[in-house]
Amino acid sequence: MKRYAPHINIREKDKKDADLMNAVELLEHGRDGDASRFLQLSANNNNPTAQYLLGLLYATGNGVEQSFVHAVQNFTNAAEQDIPEAQNDLAQCYFEGTGVAKNDMLAAYWYGRAAKLGYAESQLCLGNMYLGGTGVEKSPEKAFEWFLKAAEQGNVDAQFNAAVSYENGNGTAMDLDRAQYWYSLAAKQGDRDAKKKLKELLRRT
Numbered sequence: 001m002k003r004y005a006p007h008i009n010i011r012e013k014d015k016k017d018a019d020l021m022n023a024v025e026l027l028e029h030g031r032d033g034d035a036s037r038f039l040q041l042s043a044n045n046n047n048p049t050a051q052y053l054l055g056l057l058y059a060t061g062n063g064v065e066q067s068f069v070h071a072v073q074n075f076t077n078a079a080e081q082d083i084p085e086a087q088n089d090l091a092q093c094y095f096e097g098t099g100v101a102k103n104d105m106l107a108a109y110w111y112g113r114a115a116k117l118g119y120a121e122s123q124l125c126l127g128n129m130y131l132g133g134t135g136v137e138k139s140p141e142k143a144f145e146w147f148l149k150a151a152e153q154g155n156v157d158a159q160f161n162a163a164v165s166y167e168n169g170n171g172t173a174m175d176l177d178r179a180q181y182w183y184s185l186a187a188k189q190g191d192r193d194a195k196k197k198l199k200e201l202l203r204r205t
Contacts, residue, residue, distance in 0.1 A: 032063025
């Protein structure tokens, strides 16, 4: 199970919250049950970081009885206060119908909120939704724009998707040199499909 504190940027003003910081220290030492009590105190005071972390505990069932409904409630509280990790996870819940009724439009909405805050995973997911017309009007152009933003942040799946877009001229002008560039970056991160596509592309050029 992942440790939480390194995976979320704690806002400076939130670091003044003693309950939250106690919880973070406990999480780092694997004491999820003890941490959950401090997180609940902080969440009750509307601290969005605590709300998100508490949501993660409910989603995984670590330190608390697993409840996707409670996870969604806490993700929502944090997402409304612009915690991008919470917005991304809430979007995923709506996309999968986990703890809440499946709703592609709300999934796209929350992915969009996080994507605009620069969260690479959400940018990738929003791009996929535009590519398939899921929850939004289909737009290969918008899909490519979001793939590129995420790719520039090092997201390997987005790098692959950007390369495919350039190779096929889907959502952008065909550019085999740019396709090769992004396939190469994805391949360096160990993406097997990118390695295969790169070899095929090099044989063509």
